[in-house]
Amino acid sequence: MLFKKMLSALTLLATLAGTHSAFAACRWDYYPPPGGRFTIPPLAGTTSLSPAPIGQVMASQTISFSKGSYYPISCNYDYVGMTMNVTGLEPAGLPNVHKTSVEGVGVRIGFDVPSSWNWGEIKYPPFQRGTHPLAPVPLPTHVVIEFVRTGTAVGKGPISFGFKAEFWAPGITTVPFVGTGLTTDVTNSIYFSACEAQVKSIIVPMGKVAVANIRTGNTQAQNFNLNVYCKGLRPTQPAPVKIYFEGATTSDGLLKFNDAGQSHVASGAAIELTNGKGTRLPFTPGKALNLDWQYSQPDAEVYHFAGQARYVPSGGEVKAGKADAVVSYVLVYN
Structure with missing residues (x-):
């Protein structure tokens, strides 16, 4: 009998807790926004990019749309949040970032209330957050458009998109935030849109070399050259372009033969790769060498690499x- 009384008491407590949650709601502290919605003003006509690593912000625009008005909501430990649908852009594969028509440039849309500690930092829909009855939650007053670097190559040009975000809270009609025809022209004086070699594949004839000459280190070096064209808006000063190599090596600049260890393949020797100054070529990104800038073309900067190969x-x-x-080269730029 004692067991049954305890069970009834526990059931009653659980029912009361559920009833409390179901009837909780939020309310406007003063008044709802006029018209029940917000329209986002136009973006600035141009957006200039600054240097940033991939995944970081190259530029941003912060736009106020509340005209100085403040619309707080009081809630009793409920959750509130925002949803959003972006039009004209596809997901870029980074959190909350959308791909644009400009190569290497993505857009991330956030909302903020800069003067309110109750809001916190910029928030990117979709999100939800808890509330406290003593800390009213304001509707956002600013939209933050961030231009995020999404790749190595970064271009320039116009970007156009739209979105509809909605703020929701229990017991309150959803408040929409609508931006249509948002357009800005991305200007780029920092990044190249692409770098590529003039010749995709280079064959270096090594010739026939006597074993005795390899033993004594008396072998002839064979020269090879590489011209690299970096396209895009010309920088004020030529931007650095670097190069490193990938292949089967025992150490930097010492290349193993194809099918090493097979009976028909030479042994006890390798191909030494060096730059024009006699330094062995790097095979790791951290040791990449600077290419030498040569000259400017109307739509490109031209860089040059000179190397040598010999048997050792x-x-x-x-x-x-x-x-x-066989050795591959990797260009590092931007």
Whole structure:
């Protein structure tokens, strides 16, 4: 019998708690916004990009739409939040970022109340947050449009989009925030839109070399060159472009032969790759070398790399055989 009384008491408490949550609601502290909605003013006509890593903000615009009015809502431990639908843009693969028509530039839309500690920092829909009865939650007063770098290459040009966000709270009619035909022209004097070599593949004829010459280190270096064209708006000063290499190596600049270890392949030797100053070429991004700027074209900056390749001993007995190798280069810019 005692067990049954305890069970009834626990059931009653659970029912009371559920009833309290179901009837909780929010209310306007003063009055709702006129017309029950907000229209976002136009963006600034131009947006200038600044340097930033991929995934970070290159530029932003903060626009006030409340005309100085403040619309707080009081809630009793309820959740409030915002949803949003963006038109004209697709997701960019980064949190809350949408892809634009300009290469490497994404848009992120946030809402803020700069003067209110109750709002906190910029919030990006969709989101929800808890409330406290002693801390009214204001409707947002500013929209923040952030231009986020989404890739290595960054272009320029017009961006156009729209959105409809809605603020919701229990017991209160949803408040829409609507931006239509939002357009700005992205200007770019920082980044290249693309860098690529004039020739995609280079063959360096190494010729036939006597084993005795490799043993003594008496081999002829073969020169190779690479011109790189970086397109986009020309920087005030030529921006740095770097290069490093990828391939089968034992250390920087010492390239193994294709199919090393096979009976028909030479052994005890490798191909040494160096720049014009005799420094072995790097095979890690952290050691990438600067390319030499050559000249400007109407739509591109031209950079140059000069290297050398020669056979050198790599340890062990040098044996004759096929001695080909392949190396790839990686351009680092922006």
